[in-house]
Amino acid sequence: MTDKTVKVSIRHLYKIFGSDPQAALTRVRDGMSKAELLDKTSHVLGLNDINVDMHEGRITVIMGLSGSGKSTLIRHLNRLIEPTAGEILVNGEDILSWNEQRLRKLRRESMSMVFQKFALLPHRTVLENAGMAMATRGKSRRDYEAEARKWLDRVGLSGQDDQYPHQLSGGMQQRVGIARALTSNADIMLMDEAFSALDPLIRTDMQDLLLELQEELHKTIVFITHDLDEALKLADHLVILKDGAVVQQGEPQEILLNPSDPYIEDFVADINRARVLRARSIMTDRPPQGEIAGDVAPTDNLESVIAQAEGALDRTYRVTRGDEALGYVGMADVMQALVRRPSGYTAS
Amino acid sequence: MATYDGLFDTLGLRDWCDTDASDGPMSMADLMARTQGGDEAGTTALRDLPFPSLDALHDACNAIPQTRDLTSGLETGFLGIRDALRVVVDPLTQPLSWALENTLWVMTETPWWIMIPLLLLATWAVGRSWKIVGFVAAILAGLAFVDHYEVAMQTLAIIFVCAFICVLFGVPIGIAMSRSDRLQNVVTPILDLLQTLPPFVYLIPLIFLFSVTEPKLYGIAVILYAIVPVVRLTNLGIRLVDADVIEAADAFGMTKSQKLFGVQIPLALPNIMAGVNQTIMMSLAMVVIASMVSAPGLGILVLRGIRNLELGVGLVAGLGIVVLAIALDRVTKASLARIDASQANR
Ligand SMILES: Nc1ncnc2c1ncn2[C@@H]1O[C@H](COP(=O)(O)OP(=O)(O)OP(=O)(O)O)[C@@H](O)[C@H]1O
Ligand SMILES: [Mg+2]
Numbered sequence: 001m002t003d004k005t006v007k008v009s010i011r012h013l014y015k016i017f018g019s020d021p022q023a024a025l026t027r028v029r030d031g032m033s034k035a036e037l038l039d040k041t042s043h044v045l046g047l048n049d050i051n052v053d054m055h056e057g058r059i060t061v062i063m064g065l066s067g068s069g070k071s072t073l074i075r076h077l078n079r080l081i082e083p084t085a086g087e088i089l090v091n092g093e094d095i096l097s098w099n100e101q102r103l104r105k106l107r108r109e110s111m112s113m114v115f116q117k118f119a120l121l122p123h124r125t126v127l128e129n130a131g132m133a134m135a136t137r138g139k140s141r142r143d144y145e146a147e148a149r150k151w152l153d154r155v156g157l158s159g160q161d162d163q164y165p166h167q168l169s170g171g172m173q174q175r176v177g178i179a180r181a182l183t184s185n186a187d188i189m190l191m192d193e194a195f196s197a198l199d200p201l202i203r204t205d206m207q208d209l210l211l212e213l214q215e216e217l218h219k220t221i222v223f224i225t226h227d228l229d230e231a232l233k234l235a236d237h238l239v240i241l242k243d244g245a246v247v248q249q250g251e252p253q254e255i256l257l258n259p260s261d262p263y264i265e266d267f268v269a270d271i272n273r274a275r276v277l278r279a280r281s282i283m284t285d286r287p288p289q290g291e292i293a294g295d296v297a298p299t300d301n302l303e304s305v306i307a308q309a310e311g312a313l314d315r316t317y318r319v320t321r322g323d324e325a326l327g328y329v330g331m332a333d334v335m336q337a338l339v340r341r342p343s344g345y346t347a348s
Numbered sequence: 349m350a351t352y353d354g355l356f357d358t359l360g361l362r363d364w365c366d367t368d369a370s371d372g373p374m375s376m377a378d379l380m381a382r383t384q385g386g387d388e389a390g391t392t393a394l395r396d397l398p399f400p401s402l403d404a405l406h407d408a409c410n411a412i413p414q415t416r417d418l419t420s421g422l423e424t425g426f427l428g429i430r431d432a433l434r435v436v437v438d439p440l441t442q443p444l445s446w447a448l449e450n451t452l453w454v455m456t457e458t459p460w461w462i463m464i465p466l467l468l469l470a471t472w473a474v475g476r477s478w479k480i481v482g483f484v485a486a487i488l489a490g491l492a493f494v495d496h497y498e499v500a501m502q503t504l505a506i507i508f509v510c511a512f513i514c515v516l517f518g519v520p521i522g523i524a525m526s527r528s529d530r531l532q533n534v535v536t537p538i539l540d541l542l543q544t545l546p547p548f549v550y551l552i553p554l555i556f557l558f559s560v561t562e563p564k565l566y567g568i569a570v571i572l573y574a575i576v577p578v579v580r581l582t583n584l585g586i587r588l589v590d591a592d593v594i595e596a597a598d599a600f601g602m603t604k605s606q607k608l609f610g611v612q613i614p615l616a617l618p619n620i621m622a623g624v625n626q627t628i629m630m631s632l633a634m635v636v637i638a639s640m641v642s643a644p645g646l647g648i649l650v651l652r653g654i655r656n657l658e659l660g661v662g663l664v665a666g667l668g669i670v671v672l673a674i675a676l677d678r679v680t681k682a683s684l685a686r687i688d689a690s691q692a693n694r
Binding site for chain 1: 500504590592593595596597598599601603606610611614615
C-alpha cells in the first residue's frame with residue numbers, strides 16, 4: 001500500500017465534561033479511570049488521549065459501543081465541541097488556534113457532515129437542502145442549482161427537487177444528506193452513524209453507494225458506526241474506541257486476525273470471517289512446493305477462494321493484481337484463518 | 349386608652365411616642381370608638397384583640413404612622429416622580445398616540461364600501477381561504493347592519509395598532525430571551541407579573557401619568573397586557589427548534605444571523621404565530637376594559653349598558669365583541685394552519 005499524506009491528525013486529545021475539566025484532566029493523566037472519575041468528581045471522561053492519523057482519500061472508520069465517545073470525537077474535527085487538551089491538525093495546521101472566521105471557512109469549504117438523524121432543514125425543499133452549504137457561502141439559488149441537481153442525480157434522487165424532506169422516506173432523506181455534503185465540495189466528509197437509522201437493506205444500498213462514490217471522488221471520509229460489519233466493509237483504517245480511549249487501530253483485516261484485547265476479540269467473535277477476510281490479508285510470500293491451482297485477486301474474500309477450490313483442501317492459489325504476483329494462498333492457510341487464533345487472552 | 353398602650357409603656361418608648369404627638373386627623377377607627385363611647389376599661393377581651401396593625405399601633409403610639417399615611421405616601425411619592433417620568437415617557441410614547449389617532453381616523457373615515465373590501469382582501473392575504481373570507485364578510489355586514497360599523501372599526505383599529513406594536517417589540521424580546529438564559533430569568537417574572545395583574549390595575553398608574561384624553565393611555569395598557577404571549581411563545585418556539593438541525597447549521601458554517609433568519613425563526617414560526625393569535629385575543633379583551641379610560645369602540649357601548657342599565661345596548665355590543673373575536677381568531681388560525689402545512693415535520 002502506498003502511504004498517502006495525512007489529512008487530519010489528532011494528537012493527545014482529551015475531552016472531559018463537567019464544571020472543572022482542567023482539574024479532572026490532571027487526575028486522568030495520573031491514570032484515573034472513567035468510572036472512578038465519574039464516581040469521585042462527577043466529571044465525565046469523554047475522550048482519553050486520542051491519537052489518530054486520517055489519510056487523504058481514505059475512509060477512516062471509528063467504531064465503538066454506545067457511549068464510547070464516537071460522536072464526541074467526530075465533533076472535535078470541526079470544533080462543534082472544544083477539547084479540554086490536545087491538538088487537531090488539518091493539513092498540518094492546528095485548527096484549535098484558528099479564529100471564528102477561519103473556522104467558519106473550514107466548515108463551509110473543507111468539511112461537510114452527514115448526520116444520524118439526517119438533520120435536514122424541514123422548511124426547505126430537497127434542492128435547497130442539497131445546496132445548503134453553497135447558499136451559506138452566499139451563492140444564490142441560480143448558482144448552486146446545477147451543482148445540487150448533479151449530486152442529487154448522482155445519489156439517485158432525480159426529479160424530487162421540489163419535495164419537502166418530510167415527504168421522503170428515511171433512506172431518501174439520508175441521500176439528500178449525502179448530496180448536501182457532496183454539493184459543498186469539501187474534501188473531508190464527516191459521517192456520524194450516517195446509516196444507523198436505516199433498515200438493513202437500504203443500509204447495504206447506502207454503503208454500496210458510498211463506496212461507489214468514493215471510488216471516483218477519493219474524499220477523506222471519517223465514518224462512525226457501532227456495527228462491525230459496516231466498519232469492515234467500509235474501513236481503510238479502523239479505530240476502535242472504548243470508554244473514550246483507543247483500544248486498537250489499524251488495517252481492519254489486521255485487527256480481525258490479531259485482536260489485541262479481549263474487548264475486541266468479543267467484538268470480532270460473531271463475524272463471518274470467510275466473507276470478511278480477503279486473500280491479501282492471509283497470503284504468504286514463499287512459493288509453495290506443489291503446483292499452483294489458479295489465480296485469485298487480492299480483494300477476493302475467503303468464501304470465493306473456497307468456492308473456487310470446490311472444497312478441495314490441498315490446493316494453492318497465486319494472488320495476482322494484473323500480471324504481478326503478490327503472494328500465495330494455500331487452502332490450509334484459509335482454513336486456519338477461519339478459526340480464531342489462539343491468543344494470549346482468554347475471551348470470556 | 350388603646351389595646352397596645354401597655355406594650356409601649358413596658359418597652360419604655362412612651363416618651364418617643366408622645367414627642368411628636370401632633371393631633372393628626374382622626375382615623376375611622378377613632379371615630380367609631382368615639383361614637384360607641386363608653387367602656388374604656390383598658391381590658392379588652394382576648395377575643396377582641398386587634399391584630400397589631402399600623403392603625404391599632406397608632407392608637408397606642410402617635411409616632412407610628414397610620415395605614416392611610418402609607419397609601420397617601422405612595423401617592424405623593426408617585427406624584428413627585430410623575431413630572432420627571434413624564435419627561436422621559438411622554439416623547440417615547442407619543443408615536444403611539446399618533447398611530448392610534450391616525451389609524452382610528454383612517455378606519456372610520458374611509459367609506460365602508462372601500463374599507464370592507466380592503467379588510468376582506470387582508471383576510472384573503474393572511475388566510476388564503478374563501479370560507480374564512482365569506483365568514484368575515486358576514487360578520488362585518490352583520491355588525492354594519494345593526495349600525496355598529498363605526499364602533500367596530502374603532503375597536504379593530506386599536507387592536508391592529510396595539511397587536512402590531514406587540515409583535516414589533518415582543519418578537520425581538522422573545523428572540524433575545526431565547527439566546528440568553530440570564531435574560532430569560534429576568535424577563536420571565538416580569539411577564540408573570542404582567543399576566544397576573546388584574547387588567548384594571550394597569551390603568552391606575554397610567555391615569556396619573558397621562559391625561560385621560562390621550563390615546564396612548566389605553567394604548568399602553570393594551571400593549572402591556574397583550575404583549576406577554578408573543579414574547580413567551582417566541583422564546584419557547586426558538587428554544588424548541590430541533591437541536592440536530594441547529595447542529596447541522598453550525599457544521600455547515602452558518603453565521604449567527606444566517607442561523608436565526610434561515611433556520612430558527614422559520615422553524616419557530618408556528619409557535620410565534622400562535623403567540624400572535626393569543627396577543628390579538630388579549631388586546632381585544634383589554635380594549636373593552638380600556639373603554640373606562642376613553643378608548644373608543646364597542647367597549648363604550650358595553651359600559652353604557654352597565655352604567656345606564658340599558659340591557660339591549662350592552663348585550664348587542666357584547667355580542668359584537670364576541671363575533672369580532674371569533675373572526676380575528678379564525679383568520680390568524682388559518683394563517684397558522686398554512687404555515688404548519690408547509691412544514692408538517694412534527
Ligand atoms: N454534553 C455532555 N455533557 C456530559 N457528558 C457528555 C456530553 N456529551 C457526551 N457526554 C458523555 O460522553 C460520553 C460519550 O458520548 P458520545 O455521545 O460521544 O457517545 P457515542 O459513542 O457517540 O454513543 P452513541 O453510539 O450512543 O451515539 C458518554 O458517556 C456521554 O454520557
Ligand atoms: Mg453518537
